[in-house]
Amino acid sequence: MHRLNGRPRTHPTTVDAAWAGLLLVIGLLHASQFVGPLLAWRAASTVLLAALLVVRRRAPGPAAVGGVLLGASQVVLDVAAGPAGAGYLVLAYTAAAYGPVWASRLALAGGALAGPLAVWRFDPGGPTDGRLRAAVLSGVLATPFILCWAWGRLTRVRRAYLTELEDRAARLERERDAQAKVAVAAERARIARELHDMVAHNVSVMIVQADGAAYVLDNSPQQAKEALGTIASTGRQALVEMRRLLGVLRTSDTTEEYAPQPGIEELPDLLERARAAGLTVDYTVSGHPREVSLGVGLTAYRIVQEALTNIRKHGGPDVHARVAVDFGGRELAVLVEDDGRGSTEKQLATGGLGHGLIGMRERVGMVSGDLDIGPRPGGGFRVRATLPLKAAGAPV
Incomplete structure (x- = not known):
């Protein structure tokens, strides 16, 4: 059919x-x-x-x-x-x-x-026929032609209207793609600056340890050996971060001041600021907490930060949020969920193309993790990220 x-x-x-x-x-x-x-x-x-x-x-x-x-x-x-x-x-x-x-x-x-x-x-007609009859008959015979002509004009107008709608839809789609590309480029530029801080930190640690090893090499070989081990470990991590940095597109106008980047240990302060702003948040930590790489820690922090921002914007009144961090054997799981009423419709209305969600995906992809974003079965919204504790490419 x-x-x-x-x-x-x-x-x-x-x-x-x-x-x-x-x-x-x-x-x-x-x-x-x-x-x-x-x-x-x-x-x-x-x-x-x-x-x-x-x-x-x-x-x-x-x-x-x-x-x-x-x-x-x-x-x-x-x-x-x-x-x-x-x-x-x-x-x-x-x-x-x-x-x-x-x-x-x-x-x-x-x-x-x-x-x-x-x-x-x-x-x-005959002599008894009047002009009125001729006029009425003429109008009756001409009406089908005029109606068909009017139908054709209506078809032309409708076709032009549909063509305009198609052009507008195509234009909006191009603008949406352009905005998404701009958002990705801006987010990658910011990530590049943050990775610069990570690499600079690791290199600084290596320099300090190398100087210390050279100083105690003759008097304390064991301390020198430990310093060399720290240098090797830090160097491997810096190399991984540098490789990841080379894959990030960076804009030319990155003239902002560099600043130390937060990690998982700053999450309690972040949650306190959210509570001070009126958001009810529960925070739990499970597993065996330990130090993680700067890239993984920063990614976890930014995910929680963006998720809480979305909850405040879209969760509605009296929303309750929960943040859970689980230290597994090889992975770090970060969960942020809420019971808001308006979060699902508003956050999914853009098809997941908002700048904040784009940033989450970019960050998680940079550390070779997994990200799951969507509505909760019982209502509200959920953001779940799984981040490897061993950076991709680092020796196990």
Whole structure:
């Protein structure tokens, strides 16, 4: 059924030819009732009208001119239109819907004159007939042409409106993609600055340990060995962060001041600030808490920070949030959820393309983690991130 409905749009000429063939058969059957020159004329006019119907969409202007000339010839030769005359209505519609302006005006003028000319030529009336009868009959005969022309104009306006809607939708989609790219670029630039701090910190630690090892190398070889071990471990971590840094696109206007970046140990302070702002938050820590890499700690902190911001914006009144951090054997699980009423609709309305959610995905991807964002089964919203405690590419 869908293919049948779509065929008139994809194969208009084929459909027009089918209708023209049906009109041709009806017109020739009607013409067969006559003899002599009248038979030849009716047959020829029916064939010409059917041919105009076949090409009416590809050449609406010439089809309108041909229809007007063919109708005028019938009036001049005093040949009344038969059943095939319904094709003139189709030509009037086509000129208004698909033809140029002049063809549309020509079809309107021809349709408006069709009634008076038909009454004048084929129904002259008698001396008892008044002008009122002729006027009414002329209006009745011209009305179908005018209605078909008006239908064609409505089709043209509707088609132009749909085209405008499609262009606007395409433009909005391009703008949305551009905004998403800008958000990703800005977020990656910020991540690049933060990774710079991490690498600088690790290199500073290596320099201090190297200086200490050189100082105690002769007097305390064991301390020197421990310092060298610390240098090796810190160097491996710095190398991983540097490799990750090279994969981040960075803008040229990164002139902001560098500052130490927060980690998991700053989460209690973050939650206290959220509570001071009026948000009820529970915080739990499970597993075996231990020191994590700067990249993982910063990612966890930013995820909780952004999730709490979204809860305050979209969670509605009296919302209750819960933050849970679980130190596993090889992974750090961060969970932020709430029981808000408006969070799901508002946060999912953008299809997950908000700048905050883009930042979460970028950060989690940078440390080779997993992120799950969506509504809770019992209502509200949930953000769950799983971050590896061993950085990708580091030795186990």
